[in-house]
Structure formats: C-alpha cells, structure tokens
Amino acid sequence: MSISLCLIVRNEAQTLPGCLASVGSLTDDIIVVDTGSTDGTMALARQFGAQVYSYPWHDDFAAARNHALHQASGDWILVLDADERLHPQGVAQLQALDQGRPLEHTPAAAVLLVNLIRQEVGALQSPYSLVPRLFRNHLGLHFTRPYHETVEDSVTQLQRQQPHWQVVTLPALALTHSGYTPAAIQQQQKLERARRILEPYLAAHPDDAYIGNKLGALYGQAGDWDQALALLQRARTTVAPEDSVTGYELQYHLGLAYRHRQDWEQAIAHYRQALAVPLLPALKLGAQINLGSALKAQGHLLDAIACFQQAIDVDPSCAVAYYNLGLTQRARGYLDEAIAAYRQAIRLQPTYAEAHRNLAVALFKLGQLPECRQSFRRAIKLYDSTQPAEAQRLRQQVQALGLALDRD
Numbered sequence: 001m002s003i004s005l006c007l008i009v010r011n012e013a014q015t016l017p018g019c020l021a022s023v024g025s026l027t028d029d030i031i032v033v034d035t036g037s038t039d040g041t042m043a044l045a046r047q048f049g050a051q052v053y054s055y056p057w058h059d060d061f062a063a064a065r066n067h068a069l070h071q072a073s074g075d076w077i078l079v080l081d082a083d084e085r086l087h088p089q090g091v092a093q094l095q096a097l098d099q100g101r102p103l104e105h106t107p108a109a110a111v112l113l114v115n116l117i118r119q120e121v122g123a124l125q126s127p128y129s130l131v132p133r134l135f136r137n138h139l140g141l142h143f144t145r146p147y148h149e150t151v152e153d154s155v156t157q158l159q160r161q162q163p164h165w166q167v168v169t170l171p172a173l174a175l176t177h178s179g180y181t182p183a184a185i186q187q188q189q190k191l192e193r194a195r196r197i198l199e200p201y202l203a204a205h206p207d208d209a210y211i212g213n214k215l216g217a218l219y220g221q222a223g224d225w226d227q228a229l230a231l232l233q234r235a236r237t238t239v240a241p242e243d244s245v246t247g248y249e250l251q252y253h254l255g256l257a258y259r260h261r262q263d264w265e266q267a268i269a270h271y272r273q274a275l276a277v278p279l280l281p282a283l284k285l286g287a288q289i290n291l292g293s294a295l296k297a298q299g300h301l302l303d304a305i306a307c308f309q310q311a312i313d314v315d316p317s318c319a320v321a322y323y324n325l326g327l328t329q330r331a332r333g334y335l336d337e338a339i340a341a342y343r344q345a346i347r348l349q350p351t352y353a354e355a356h357r358n359l360a361v362a363l364f365k366l367g368q369l370p371e372c373r374q375s376f377r378r379a380i381k382l383y384d385s386t387q388p389a390e391a392q393r394l395r396q397q398v399q400a401l402g403l404a405l406d407r408d
Contacts (some may be wrong), residue, residue: 002028004074008064012082022085032041062143090174112165116174126286147197209239248277319349353382
C-alpha cells in the first residue's frame with residue numbers, strides 16, 4: 001500500500017518545512033500545487049523531494065486540490081495544509097493503515113475515507129475539529145465547493161453506487177493546526193477572502209447548509225451577528241439529518257449569535273442541542289464551555305462549574321476550560337480555587353494573557369502583591385505583542401490600583 005501526500009500552497013515558506021518534516025517518510029510521494037508563491041515555497045518543497053506543479057489561482061480551492069489529486073500515484077491520499085502538522089498519534093494511525101490492520105473494527109479493504117481529529121492550536125472556542133483528510137485514490141473521489149472544500153459529497157455519491165464502502169473516524173488526535181489562531185487569521189486576511197468566495201457560491205446554491213453554516217460563522221467573526229443569524233437559521237432548515245458535524249456547528253454558532261444578543265435563554269437552548277448531537281465529546285468542547293459561560297452569566301454558578309469540569313474531564317489539557325472555571329470560582333468568592341484554576345490554565349498555555357491578568361487581580365484581592373505585580377507584568381508583555389491597545393489599557397488600570405510594576 002502506498003500513500004501520496006497532497007498540498008496546495010501559496011507563500012508558505014515559514015510553515016511548509018514543519019509540515020513536511022512531521023510526515024517524514026510515511027508517504028511515498030509528495031505532490032505540491034503552488035498557486036502563486038513569491039517567497040521560495042516551491043524551492044523548499046523540492047528540497048523535501050516534492051513534485052511541484054504551478055496552478056493559476058481562480059478563487060477555487062477545490063479546483064486546486066483536484067489538480068493535486070490528478071498527479072497522485074499512491075493507493076491512498078493524505079491531504080494537508082502547510083500550517084498543519086501530523087501528530088505522533090496520527091503517524092501511528094497511518095502506520096496501521098499501511099499494515100492493513102482494521103480501522104475502528106472496519107476491515108481496511110472496506111474503508112473509503114478516514115476522518116481525522118485535528119487540534120486547533122490557540123483556538124479559544126473549539127479546540128478540536130473533524131476533517132476528512134485520508135481517503136482512497138479513487139476516480140470517483142474529488143473535491144467540491146470553492147472554499148471549505150471537501151471530498152464528502154463525492155464520497156456520499158460513491159457509497160450510494162457501491163454500498164460496501166465505509167467511512168471511519170479515528171478517535172485519537174491526528175493533526176495539529178495553527179491557521180485559526182487570531183494572528184494567523186489577521187495575517188492572511190482569511191475572513192475577507194472567504195466572504196468573497198462564499199457569498200456568490202451560496203447565492204447560486206441557497207440550500208447548501210454546509211456553506212450557509214460556514215458563511216454565517218464568518219459573519220459572526222466579523223461582528224455582523226444579524227447577518228450571521230439569518231444565514232444560520234436558513235441553513236438549519238436545509239441541513240441533512242445525517243450530517244452530524246454541520247448539525248452540531250449550526251447549533252453551536254446559533255448559540256454564539258444569541259449570546260452576542262444577550263439572549264441567554266436561546267443561547268443555552270442551542271448549546272444544549274449542540275451537545276445532544278452524536279459526535280465524539282472532544283468535538284463538542286466549544287458548546288460545553290460556552291454553555292458554562294452562559295450559565296455563569298445567568299448566575300447559575302454551580303451548574304457552570306459542572307460544565308467546565310465536564311470539559312476538563314473530556315480534555316485535561318484544555319486551558320480555556322480551566323480559565324473559565326477560575327472566572328466562575330472568582331464570581332463565587334472562592335479566590336484560592338480561582339487562583340489554582342488560573343495557574344493550571346497558564347501551565348497548559350503559558351501565553352494565555354487573560355489568565356495572567358485575572359490571576360493578577362485575584363492575587364491583588366488577597367494582598368499577595370509581589371506575585372500580583374509579576375502576573376500583571378506578564379499579561380502586559382503578552383498583550384504588547386498581540387493587542388498593544390489592550391496592553392496600554394491594562395497599564396492604566398494597574399496605575400489606578402496604585403501598583404508600581406517596577407517593584408518586586
């Protein structure tokens with residue numbers, strides 16, 4: 001059995017080497033389709049032994065992906081982006097496939113597509129997602145949709161024609177992704193590009209719940225929650241019952257929209273509906289944590305703590321769950337418990353500026369001034385590199401407290 005690694009890239013000289021190094025010798029060939037790099041990306045790809053092809057960019061990710069598929073010779077295809085890394089557990093899963101071992105109790109010979117769990121590095125809402133990135137090199141499989149492109153439509157069509165094919169989901173973490181950190185989104189202007197591509201597509205395909213959900217979420221990110229809500233509500237009426245991922249995301253995004261409207265009852269209802277969707281618990285952490293935050297906003301502090309603890313039970317490495325647990329303990333007046341939770345969030349994510357900031361506030365309330373100053377300094381330093389205006393506001397707030405940060 002052989003595996004082809006397929007990527008499409010543009011100006012990815014900073015991220016591509018790490019991606020290719022994470023795969024190592026697991027794949028038999030590397031196909032890189034470049035859509036207009038000017039930073040040496042193609043030369044770097046060739047250093048890793050990749051076959052590099054130029055492809056003109058036409059605002060269509062699916063077309064570029066399919067061009068890569070046409071060059072692949074492996075029995076299986078692994079699709080990655082340059083800002084993704086194959087996790088060691090993902091390496092083990094590929095090795096199992098290479099050896100022909102069953103995948104999640106399904107004979108390898110019957111598997112058409114493998115869904116992989118991806119960790120969204122630095123994401124403060126949904127730390128994990130499910131991505132269909134490993135599939136057979138089959139003539140019937142191809143990407144559709146110009147943005148948020150996927151092979152799943154062609155997989156469904158092929159399964160109708162040949163019902164013996166199976167789709168499996170591997171429960172272990174397989175990939176890590178840094179492209180949805182706030183800095184990455186701002187740097188690559190992803191929001192504007194996505195809207196430019198998705199809006200005309202949705203106008204031509206108004207019943208596409210998958211794209212309606214994605215575009216609605218993008219409007220929410222841009223702060224236009226009225227438009228987001230309209231798109232999400234429409235998509236909710238057309239989503240297929242078997243599309244659990246889109247069904248979950250729609251309920252989750254509707255929860256976010258109502259939260260921003262301060263309609264806590266509706267937000268809580270949608271988060272609960274999201275949690276009822278049959279998906280792996282790690283994929284529903286966003287709804288779990290946001291449900292806790294909504295309950296906290298309503299004054300249901302013990303219920304909120306239970307939500308955050310459930311999130312921690314699902315993923316003990318979830319820094320945002322510990323952070324929100326700290327906020328809720330502080331709201332209860334349990335400062336020692338709040339401090340412990342903030343510190344655990346910082347241990348898991350040392351660059352968590354908000355956790356440093358709230359730790360400093362809790363320490364100030366307990367009169368632990370040397371540690372308080374140290375935490376404020378760390379928070380300001382972190383904000384300086386990402387949100388300078390927020391760093392300045394925090395300096396002013398600290399001065400108002402009468403704290404001199406140049407003292408130990």
